[in-house]
Amino acid sequence: MKQQQRENAIVFADPERCLGCHGCELACALAHSGTGLHQAALQGLTLRPRNRVVAAGDVMMPVQCRQCEDAPCACACPTGAMLQEKGAVGVREKNCVGCKVCVMVCPFGAISVKHEGSEEATGRTNGGVARKCDLCAGTGREIPACVEGCPTKALTLVDLEEYRQSLIEARAAELAQSLQFLKKRKAKL
Amino acid sequence: MTLNLTTDPSAATLLPIAKKEGISTVWDRHRAMQPQCGFGQLGVCCRICWKGPCRIDPFGDGPQRGICGADADTIVARNLIRMIAAGAAGHSEHGRHVALALQGVSQGKLPAYQIRDEAKLLRVAAKLKICTEGQEIQAVAAAVAKATLEDFQSQDHDAPCNWIEATLTKERLERLQALHVVPHNIDAVITQIMGRTLVGCDADPVNLILGGIKGALADFNGMCLATEISDALFGAPAPVVTAANLGVIKPDAVNIAVHGHNPLLSEVVCEVAQQMDEEARKAGAKEGINIVGICCTGNEVMVRHGIPLAANYLSQELALVTGAVDAMVVDVQCIMPSVAEIGACFHTAVITTMEENKIKGASHVSFKEETALENARQIVETAIEAYKRRDPRRVNIPDFKQTAIVGFGLESVVAALATLNAEDPLQPLIDNIANGNIRGIALFAGCNSTQVAQDSSFVTMAKKLAKNNVLLLATGCGAGSFAKHGLMTQEATVEYAGDSLKAVLTAIGTSAGLNGPLPLVLHMGSCVDNSRAVEVAVAVANRLGVDLDKLPLVASAPEAMSEKAVAIGTWSVALGIPTHLGTMPQVTGSAQVTELLTQTAKDLLGGYFLVELDPELAAEKLLEVIDERRKGLGI
Ligand code: SF4
Ligand code: SF4
Ligand code: SF4
Numbered sequence: 055m056k057q058q059q060r061e062n063a064i065v066f067a068d069p070e071r072c073l074g075c076h077g078c079e080l081a082c083a084l085a086h087s088g089t090g091l092h093q094a095a096l097q098g099l100t101l102r103p104r105n106r107v108v109a110a111g112d113v114m115m116p117v118q119c120r121q122c123e124d125a126p127c128a129c130a131c132p133t134g135a136m137l138q139e140k141g142a143v144g145v146r147e148k149n150c151v152g153c154k155v156c157v158m159v160c161p162f163g164a165i166s167v168k169h170e171g172s173e174e175a176t177g178r179t180n181g182g183v184a185r186k187c188d189l190c191a192g193t194g195r196e197i198p199a200c201v202e203g204c205p206t207k208a209l210t211l212v213d214l215e216e217y218r219q220s221l222i223e224a225r226a227a228e229l230a231q232s233l234q235f236l237k238k239r240k241a242k243l
Numbered sequence: 244m245t246l247n248l249t250t251d252p253s254a255a256t257l258l259p260i261a262k263k264e265g266i267s268t269v270w271d272r273h274r275a276m277q278p279q280c281g282f283g284q285l286g287v288c289c290r291i292c293w294k295g296p297c298r299i300d301p302f303g304d305g306p307q308r309g310i311c312g313a314d315a316d317t318i319v320a321r322n323l324i325r326m327i328a329a330g331a332a333g334h335s336e337h338g339r340h341v342a343l344a345l346q347g348v349s350q351g352k353l354p355a356y357q358i359r360d361e362a363k364l365l366r367v368a369a370k371l372k373i374c375t376e377g378q379e380i381q382a383v384a385a386a387v388a389k390a391t392l393e394d395f396q397s398q399d400h401d402a403p404c405n406w407i408e409a410t411l412t413k414e415r416l417e418r419l420q421a422l423h424v425v426p427h428n429i430d431a432v433i434t435q436i437m438g439r440t441l442v443g444c445d446a447d448p449v450n451l452i453l454g455g456i457k458g459a460l461a462d463f464n465g466m467c468l469a470t471e472i473s474d475a476l477f478g479a480p481a482p483v484v485t486a487a488n489l490g491v492i493k494p495d496a497v498n499i500a501v502h503g504h505n506p507l508l509s510e511v512v513c514e515v516a517q518q519m520d521e522e523a524r525k526a527g528a529k530e531g532i533n534i535v536g537i538c539c540t541g542n543e544v545m546v547r548h549g550i551p552l553a554a555n556y557l558s559q560e561l562a563l564v565t566g567a568v569d570a571m572v573v574d575v576q577c578i579m580p581s582v583a584e585i586g587a588c589f590h591t592a593v594i595t596t597m598e599e600n601k602i603k604g605a606s607h608v609s610f611k612e613e614t615a616l617e618n619a620r621q622i623v624e625t626a627i628e629a630y631k632r633r634d635p636r637r638v639n640i641p642d643f644k645q646t647a648i649v650g651f652g653l654e655s656v657v658a659a660l661a662t663l664n665a666e667d668p669l670q671p672l673i674d675n676i677a678n679g680n681i682r683g684i685a686l687f688a689g690c691n692s693t694q695v696a697q698d699s700s701f702v703t704m705a706k707k708l709a710k711n712n713v714l715l716l717a718t719g720c721g722a723g724s725f726a727k728h729g730l731m732t733q734e735a736t737v738e739y740a741g742d743s744l745k746a747v748l749t750a751i752g753t754s755a756g757l758n759g760p761l762p763l764v765l766h767m768g769s770c771v772d773n774s775r776a777v778e779v780a781v782a783v784a785n786r787l788g789v790d791l792d793k794l795p796l797v798a799s800a801p802e803a804m805s806e807k808a809v810a811i812g813t814w815s816v817a818l819g820i821p822t823h824l825g826t827m828p829q830v831t832g833s834a835q836v837t838e839l840l841t842q843t844a845k846d847l848l849g850g851y852f853l854v855e856l857d858p859e860l861a862a863e864k865l866l867e868v869i870d871e872r873r874k875g876l877g878i
Binding site: 075076077079080081083084091092094095096098099100101102103168202203205 | 278280281282284285298301302303304305827831832834837
């Protein structure tokens with residue numbers, strides 16, 4: 055049977071609510087580390103968030119992967135490490151050689167290729183792997199860590215089917231109301 | 244409901260009522276606050292200047308220095324010692340208040356107060372090396388007050404505060420002096436911490452922490468004098484049987500809850516309430532006036548007068564949800580501002596009493612020592628008036644109440660021991676430690692925290708340590724936990740103490756006329772009274788001719804939360820006592836500070852912090868520490 059096609063979900067940031075606290079970065083870095091806050095700090099781990107809070111003009115908000123439908127990163131990746139997978143653009147870390155082509159083509163600067171963890175680079179590899187928002191796939195959580203961690207609820211995970219559905223319904227309800235109003239006025243006349 | 248967040252049986256009755264009435268409690272607010280800010284938890288957030296706030300990326304990818312250049316180690320150390328300064332300030336303000344009252348009494352200016360325990364005052368004077376021969380008691384009081392107030396005034400940086408000098412072992416004092424951490428003036432040391440942590444000042448984490456240790460020792464000094472002078476004014480505690488938990492609130496009485504820390508007010512309220520009992524009965528309260536305690540004000544009047552304890556820190560709001568508290572009188576420290584709001588949901592009059600501690604929505608009676616009797620009368624009248632407005636349909640007093648035998652200061656411990664050996668009261672204790680009947684001593688101190696299911700860590704650890712024959716002392720909200728959960732009873736000793744500990748407690752209790760063993764946990768008073776435990780330890784150490792860091796003695800704050808606990812924990816370490824924390828201190832963002840506190844301190848001071856969130860494991864680790872110390876002593 056043919057699968058119904060859905061758009062990739064995204065994390066949406068509302069710049070009017072973002073306080074710039076970097077809480078989402080911390081939550082993201084931890085969620086992908088598989089350890090707790092104090093443990094990671096005590097072990098001196100280098101952890102990296104997949105999102106980045108920026109201030110530009112009057113706007114402050116985290117920027118992260120848009121999970122593009124025709125993802126330049128996935129198109130450009132020579133090893134197939136970036137790919138469409140389960141409603142998101144995923145990264146197969148073991149395939150990544152750290153060539154940074156994806157970094158060059160991503161219009162949002164959402165990808166970094168750096169070493170993470172505590173081991174030192176060996177003579178052969180710097181240990182850098184492409185990292186970007188994967189909607190917390192593989193961390194076993196239902197809601198992405200950044201969404202859960204944001205104290206002002208500036209972040210939401212948007213399922214676009216649902217989002218569109220609720221938009222359509224709202225507009226349809228308005229339309230229906232105005233039609234009713236017009237009908238009533240006509241009846242009066 | 245949030246029952247996993249407290250183990251207090253009263254909560255099961257009262258939390259559903261709070262929910263139904265739309266009253267939010269500390270646990271609701273804790274949940275609403277989740278998740279909490281990681282930068283703050285690690286201590287790497289700096290708000291010391293207006294270029295900030297700055298925060299260090301704990302994981303090394305982002306900024307490693309604040310705008311001024313301070314790194315995580317500097318920021319964590321500064322934040323930590325500011326907490327110590329705040330804790331020390333709280334205790335020493337309390338101490339100053341009590342010392343000034345003693346001075347007022349010596350000048351005959353305070354009709355509400357007397358020296359109730361002259362023997363204690365004389366002992367204090369002797370300790371401070373004040374000559375008392377042929378002196379009137381008023382004159383002794385004046386001299387003690389003067390020597391005490393010098394600890395807030397001396398400008399000689401090389402002369403230790405009088406109290407700390409009189410209190411510690413000689414060896415300990417020398418060790419601390421070699422590190423230049425002995426305070427010369429409490430106020431000056433606290434001010435110095437604020438000064439050195441200003442933007443652009445002390446940036447060396449080691450130097451900062453040493454400054455913090457000095458502040459913590461100033462805290463110790465403030466606590467010693469507050470405890471001892473309170474004893475002189477109000478009487479040293481002696482064993483007394485009373486009760487704890489919310490069942491001590493009476494449906495047919497005017498219930499007045501005294502809450503906070505300072506005994507100056509609560510003592511007078513208790514006294515005046517007794518005189519006004521008839522008025523309460525006239526207002527319809529068949530049982531007259533019933534005073535109950537909350538937090539350390541509660542502990543103060545509990546150990547001195549057997550006033551029952553209704554709640555410790557986290558259950559203070561539940562006391563109001565019973566709908567039967569007519570007035571809650573608060574002074575300083577650990578009073579949740581939410582009590583005013585919850586009081587307003589009922590008929591309860593929430594009354595603040597200190598000029599520097601008001602709460603929006605509470606009424607205020609400006610308490611002064613000179614007018615203490617009038618102030619107390621006004622408070623009791625307000626309570627009786629409120630009682631008349633009480634809605635009996637909204638009264639829900641949980642049927643939970645435990646007996647508690649409390650009141651074990653140095654004097655009463657020694658008195659109990661003296662029944663075994665009048666010549667040398669400490670000898671039986673020392674013999675039993677030496678022969679292993681008592682494996683070691685653990686002091687449980689202070690605080691409830693929403694990071695731990697209320698009281699659970701206290702109770703779990705105490706049962707495990709007691710089973711392993713560790714003698715247990717407790718103060719503050721820790722003592723409140725044990726009292727509420729029935730561990731300050733003779734039955735608890737029979738049920739939970741290991742065989743040899745049980746035998747010792749039974750021998751002492753029986754010969755002291757208690758018709759059975761001492762309670763499983765000895766209640767030493769409020770958190771300011773942690774100094775009592777040090778007094779016992781110093782007496783034992785001096786007797787054995789060793790310093791404190793050789794004794795099989797450990798301290799634990801399994802549910803710590805207050806800045807005061809940071810100060811207490813730090814002086815405990817500085818005195819050579821391994822000190823367990825059961826909640827995560829906000830320092831792990833700095834590897835250097837963490838190492839200083841948990842490892843380097845061991846070499847410098849003999850004491851160190853031991854962090855273990857699991858109470859079972861924590862008890863095991865403390866047992867190991869005790870055994871290590873025993874080995875060191877060759878016993
Ligand atoms: S956690 Fe929320 S408020 Fe804080 S920076 Fe991220 S989006 Fe902004
Ligand atoms: S990383 Fe960049 S290019 Fe790739 S899917 Fe995300 S936003 Fe698009
Ligand atoms: S003192 Fe330094 S680290 Fe702290 S807020 Fe100011 S610039 Fe930032």
